[in-house]
Amino acid sequence: MTNFEIYKKTLPFSFISAGLALISIAIFVGCPVAGYYLAGGTPERAIIGLVIGFVIGVILLFVYSYLVLNRFLAGQIAMMTQGVANNKLPDHVVKAGMDELKGRFAKITAFFFVTGVIKSMFRQIGRLTGRVGRAIGGQTGEGVASAIDTGVQVLLGYLCDCCLGWVMYRKNESVTKAACEGAVIFFKSGKTLFRNIGRIFGMGIASLLVIGGAVFGGLYAVSGLFPTAFQDLSKTITDLLLKNGGQPVEFITNPNLLKVYACALVAIAIWSMFHSVLVRPFILVGVLRNFIEVGKNDIPTEADIKQLEKRAPKIAKLRAKMDAR
Numbered sequence: 280m281t282n283f284e285i286y287k288k289t290l291p292f293s294f295i296s297a298g299l300a301l302i303s304i305a306i307f308v309g310c311p312v313a314g315y316y317l318a319g320g321t322p323e324r325a326i327i328g329l330v331i332g333f334v335i336g337v338i339l340l341f342v343y344s345y346l347v348l349n350r351f352l353a354g355q356i357a358m359m360t361q362g363v364a365n366n367k368l369p370d371h372v373v374k375a376g377m378d379e380l381k382g383r384f385a386k387i388t389a390f391f392f393v394t395g396v397i398k399s400m401f402r403q404i405g406r407l408t409g410r411v412g413r414a415i416g417g418q419t420g421e422g423v424a425s426a427i428d429t430g431v432q433v434l435l436g437y438l439c440d441c442c443l444g445w446v447m448y449r450k451n452e453s454v455t456k457a458a459c460e461g462a463v464i465f466f467k468s469g470k471t472l473f474r475n476i477g478r479i480f481g482m483g484i485a486s487l488l489v490i491g492g493a494v495f496g497g498l499y500a501v502s503g504l505f506p507t508a509f510q511d512l513s514k515t516i517t518d519l520l521l522k523n524g525g526q527p528v529e530f531i532t533n534p535n536l537l538k539v540y541a542c543a544l545v546a547i548a549i550w551s552m553f554h555s556v557l558v559r560p561f562i563l564v565g566v567l568r569n570f571i572e573v574g575k576n577d578i579p580t581e582a583d584i585k586q587l588e589k590r591a592p593k594i595a596k597l598r599a600k601m602d603a604r
């Protein structure tokens with residue numbers, strides 16, 4: 280099967296995830312708005328309500344992603360892995376994917392624990408590469424470090440998903456060993472896997488311009504239906520800051536700039552959600568194919584894992600903790 284055939288076959292997961300993403304958007308936007316209006320009364324109470332609503336929204340979004348969104352992502356990765364490794368997929372991919380997940384992990388929390396282990400492994404790389412930029416010094420160094428960190432985090436997101444795919448592929452091995460094998464594949468074959476960098480960032484920028492731009496335009500047009508909303512919000516925030524001795528920045532005191540920033544923030548959040556469920560899976564298939572092929576041709580040994588643990592002692596501790604469960 281080609282990458283596009285696998286993507287098309289597993290697209291039902293993306294459609295379901297897109298619907299679930301709409302619920303995420305409602306949570307992300309609705310909680311702060313509800314907090315702002317429900318608090319009512321004085322401007323201070325309204326702003327406090329906005330902040331409390333935002334915090335509640337973030338917490339609810341985290342729980343929702345933890346229990347629902349990531350579950351479907353894991354099922355989709357399981358089916359992508361089957362398509363790449365076996366060159367075929369079952370007819371009812373969603374049911375098969377969820378059955379695969381239940382069969383692979385006794386509890387859904389185990390999946391998140393494995394994901395946490397994988398991210399802990401790769402997070403060490405991000406810290407090391409960030410030092411390269413900061414070694415330059417000054418604002419330039421910080422800018423380079425931030426760019427490196429952003430790039431590494433994007434790449435590591437794909438590689439974590441590939442590790443999860445490898446866990447699905449290595450059904451006869453323990454979750455811990457398979458996760459560590461995935462980390463070894465990355466460390467041993469990073470150059471091969473990084474040949475997808477152009478596709479990852481190129482398609483990411485294109486989707487941001489197309490999807491994010493369209494959403495921003497739509498939100499800006501809709502905000503025009505409420506001409507006094509941002510004027511009132513700007514005045515409320517400004518008065519509150521001045522009352523407490525703060526110095527409002529320009530985008531807060533200028534309602535038009537506040538509208539642009541607010542629309543841009545929400546547009547980026549919405550783009551991120553839809554990019555992750557519609558565009559990212561297509562990119563992931565190609566990265567996953569390279570990862571699985573590299574692993575199949577050179578399956579890591581226990582000695583390889585031991586070498587990895589020597590370089591990253593935290594991995595050995597995490598592995599021991601998981602094996603004890």
